[in-house]
Amino acid sequence: MCMRLKLAKVKWFSGLFCLIALLTLAGCSEERRTKVVDYPIGKPFMYGNKVVLKGTGTKDELKKLSTDLNNYWDDSARVRKEQRFLLWYRIKNPPIYDSLNIIRSVNFMNAYLNSQGYYYASFKDSIHKDSIGDQIRVNATITINQGKNISIDSVGYQLDDSTLQQLAKQRMGESDIKKGSPYSKQLISAELDRMIGIYRRNGYYKLIREDLYAEIDTTDISLIELTLDPFKQAELIAASARKRRQNPTWNVTIKKRPTTDSSKLTQFKVANIYYYPETKITDVIDSLTTAKGFKEEQHADNYMRFQVGKFKYQPLKEHTFLSKGELFNEESYFKTMNTLGQIGAWQQVDGKIIERDKDSLDLYFYLVPALKQNFTVDLEGSRNTGDIGAGNLFGISTNLSYKNRNVWKRAIQSITNFRTGVELNLNLGNNNSNQQLVQTFNISAGHTFAFPKIIQPFKNWKALSTVDNKRTLLSFNAAYVDRKDYYKLRSILGSWGYEWKKVQRRSDDTWLFKPINVELYSLDTLPGLDTLFLKNPFLRNSFNTGNIYSQSLSYTKTINAANRKSHFIRLGLEETGLIFGLFKGLRNDIYRYIKVEAEYRQTKKWEKSEMAYRAFGGMGYNYGNYPGNKEISTLPFFKQFAVGGPYSMRAWGLRQLGLGSSNTYDSILTSSFRDRYGDMVLEFNAEYRFTMATIAGVKIGSALYSDIGNIWNLKKDPSDPKASFSLSNLANDLAIGVGTGLRLDFNYFLIRLDFAYKVKDPMRTVNGGWMSIKNFNWTDIRSNGREVSNYALQLGIGLPF
Template sequence: MKIRKTIKYLLGILIMSLTLWGCTGLRKLGDDEHLFSGSKIEFDSVQFVTEPGPTRSELKGLVKPNPNIKFLWMRPFLSIHNMVKEPEKEKGFKYWLKYKLGKPPVKLADLNLSQINDAMVNRLENRGHFHAFSNYEIINRRKTASVNFLETPQKPYIIRSISFPEENTGLARQVFGLRDETLIKTDKTYKLSDFEKERNRINKVLKNRGYFYFSSNYLAFDADTTVGNRQIDAQLIIKPDIPPDARNAFRLGEIEVFDDYSLQDYNPDTAAIDNYLYLSVNHNYKPKTILDAIFLEKDSLYSREMHYSTLSHLMGLGIYKYANARFIKADSGSNILDVGILLTPYKKMSLGAEVSAQLKTNNYFGPGVKLSFKNRNTFRGAEMFSVNLGGRFETQFSGDNVGETNFEITLDGTLSIPRFVPFKFGEKTVRKYVPATNITMGGGLFYRVQLYELHSFYTSLGYHWRSSEKISQVFKPFDVSFTNLANSSKEFDDYLNKNPTIKKSFDEQFILGSSYRFTYSNLYKRKNRTNFFYSGSLDVAGNITSLFTTAIQGYPPTSENQHQILGVPYSQYVRLRNEIRFFINRNTRSNFGFRVIVANGIPYGNSSILPYIKQFYVGGTNSVRAFRARTVGPGSYNPPDSLSNIYVDQSGDIKLETSLEYRFTIVDFFKAALFVDVGNIWLASEDEQRPGGKFNWNTFYKEFAVGTGLGFRLDFSVVVVRFDFAYPLRKPYLPEGERWFFNSGESSGDWRKNEMMLNVAIGYPF
């Protein structure tokens, strides 16, 4: 039986190979033409190379153009190019298909091998391997050809000493004073990039000390390689022919601020305010709001840092479309720069509308709409007031409850003030980023037809600020929400009565608390070898309320003897969530992504369970994708078939989840990923109605849900449309010994047919 099955598979592969033979893309090559298939870089004296990996990658990057993309034996995009006839115009679908999706053949003759060879020698010498050699060999294989480059790097040169200019002039003294922080280290291998970084470092410091017209190009290094023993004495020099202004430090003169600048018919009024000339036509903004964002001061030395911080802060106010600073010499003989800060505002008020559609893994699909209003300058101090009205409708198009519908309506308003209110500290502190005080209030209605209806209200006071490009923080000292189960069907009431723990999570959703979130991210540095993201949040609720009610009642609250506010039990808990993302960028076309989520919520005092809206979930498009949204867990709990007609989210107090993705570009915006997801949720306390749901240190590792799959992404930069096909490898609710799919008795064919889960979403999962 196995032999027949093997023969069947081999015949299938043979037939497929013959069918796709044309996909090699070689049939249109001429008799003397060879398709370039790739290159190899080898060193014949690798012991001399201090950084073999980066050096090989740098040399590999010189081999251009890149070969046609190959998948197994096929070159699908070259084949598309070959199959499509030449279009008559350089536009339209046919042109896009042949030259954008399809790719023309990259032939060996397209490579300038001599030029590439010389460039490799240059790069080796830039890394200290002076007098290096590079040779290449062409390997022909019928209609393809590859190139092997053999590099002969000599023993690298070492920095013996570094000296700075010692002339007794203003500029030379400034440069000499920076010698102790030099990036050029003695006894280290010579690298041209280190000298370029050193020039940029010095230029950056000088720019903050008034040297407005200075440039890193005005610095040069003399390298003496004649000292022997493959050593270098390096000397930094200031080029003698630089412009006179580049040798002088400049101070700031008059500073003019145009708060509503326009190129057309602009005749502003002028007022002198705190050493600034403030110019405005419409007088829409309080001058203090604008001037507090300007860190350039009259009579001070020019500073590039203050210059850029000013522009960044002004743009961060959210009221300006453009912010520019113009520096002009006051007169030809002085070292004074007059400044003009030109600010072009947005329209004060705007209306917006968004239409969306959502397809969920629980087979719900439906449209959504959001209407928004913004006032960017509510009280003339750059305060932004926004109102959003949203609605969403969805229906189940397949599964056990076809036709079941849900809808949601939300209304919220936010007043964002670009400073800390009511505090005065830091108003004129130099900040590149604008702090904000956010006051939010809103409510919503969620209706799961024929089951229940939830009404919600929330309000908060929060402070948001950035410490740097990488670090942002949010603190909400006042964070209140109330969610009420307004209506429910008899069927849903029966379910809650049979599950008192879940019933309490719906009943006790009056939250009076505070929260804090810390985020570190360098994901914006796309050229880094690695990227890291961390987000940690802490929610605490009910503690101050408990002190207040205890003082009134005379005894502390317990979950059996609860205190109430306005006739409703309030929630008391602490909730901690941590998320880490780590990316290893192999090159510009592929990377590995890794995510871990560890979260825990602990109810105490007045509560025995977390509020429903604060519990954790697993499953869905951004979680374990092989399972429907919010259907995994808790633990090994398996909902009975009697609940199949009541769609209830499976939730818990503890969450552990991780995902691993290998992402790669197929062509341009068309990308793909292989992924594995692992995760589950657990309960902190025993629940008789959900056996197997409690977290246990001895068994939790046996209760993870595991899924894997292949995803395709249309990455248009502004929006990413994602299609992830996922299969469950391990189901935690099955009996032990049967949880892995290969132990379940299900054939691989049935598994692929019955278990595939399609996730359609906007954006990457992490």
């Protein structure tokens, strides 16, 4: 015990010394931590450049403007500073200082400000020279008052064609140009793109972006008034100039350029559609159109040309969003190519349009088949150390996968998986001589058919005609889990479901609905678990056997905002027993519960760093009697929530946190089985990620993070009240961990090593669960005498969220 305390003290002083050294280095000026190599001796060279904004605006607007303006330094005035090993920087081959480069930089910045609607900006540059040894360092600063942004006073359309004018007015509400909107060239360009998109979706195949332009009117109408008094005219001009600077406004009118080509105003219709589903990657598309030797199938007004016959016509027709006789829609044309390419049966889809008559178009689709079958082997590993007694675990698993991308020639995807893995106890013999090396063994096999359409038993649902990537999923899975000395779980699962996606401009919505989900379970409790039941009867609630007949619905939304922010939202609902529980023959053999989950993630990225947030909550409520035991009121353990490990509450070992602030697991259980499961979970995560260096193409990064959360039972148990969720006790129940880590990013995968410390542990009996700076400890002693770590080291693949 004495040796352990000395070791903890050495670790504490070593960690404190490293922290002080790191803070001291960080406190040094960046100039002292920057090394210049290959510089011109005896000549002034660019060492630093900075843009300072003095104008008005919100904090976010000024920050974005300043960041963008720093990208407009002339190449010969730009300082390229490389970050090396977190705190150190290097400048290699700095450019020689030349005042003309500063002038060019001002011109570039002014042009950029003009494009953003700032036409009254003022610039002032300052040059500061420092001599250090044989180096003459130049720091250039450009101070900018960007003035006030020009706003749009009115927007109109003058297109000299009644149909074009009518379409523009019908869709005017979709425009981002509104009265009072800040003017920018990007905004005008986006409006011209929007207008062309409208027309090309309505048959105007030959109308292009260059046929439209925006006329900007900056005239002050008060200057048009005639006056014979020159002094009055001068006064009006001066007043107009002041008005433009104080509140500059412009009028925008979208117009069509004059043209002699009458076909630009012709609305084209779709004629015939041709498919080439066996195109080779080496084929020249132009020659295929007239090539001989193809077999041809005609289906109404569509044609399929092939040589071998690897595909049926049906999946081609089902994923084509154009038909003969309707106006050509460019959006539907590209959607057809994208959808056919996303099915999986084809690796590449190209298209070609040929004018047939004065107002008709033949469409050709050339599809290159993907490799029909492939076999993959994946090896996965994870390590977490969160418990001296049993939390030092190493998991390894192998996943074998076979995929067929064109079952029955109908582009149906077939996936077969075989997975096996073990969980090893690396603390063998430390506290319990009866512990085994293999703690958990699992094996599973599954098969899934993905049909590239919605298969409905009744009339087709018209609302699904507008969504993308529609699939029907038929899945089967069988699994076996052996938790040594405690339980053996066998399961057979089958489900029928539908998946579809709605793709929008900056977001994607994905739905997964399973109207039929059948799960059959068989649980054998072994002597180790039976012994625990005697010590903790409530534990028996989770380890029960039965079957599940359920329906589930999940919704996922991803949003990629323009300000480098991304959002992820996931909602899930599962209900079991509501319908099938009405049948008396099944009522006593199935579970009856409802389970909901919600998750939100946000990421904001900068050049070399990002900030990530996550909030997750879940709850399962048992509203029926469990098979064979009417007193059980929790979910089965394989449907409950657990936290801890490399991807959740990283300061705790896998499944080693909870329930609430109950110490039942610590005071009663002395064996190696301390897995915790709950009916409710709350978790909040924040992580700042940054890149330290890049070596041989591998990005070396780190992170600072905090995890907050816990799990609870939903229904109260008089024998263990602290394990149940209570809003009044939430502050006491929440666990808090903080940490840092090392990430090796190989682009195609990322290896993560995280270290976390328990800042607040609900199991601590002193200081309200909070850590003590004065009496800092790396370990704690539980009420049953077991020693647990206050930290955890986690090894994972990929980001935690």
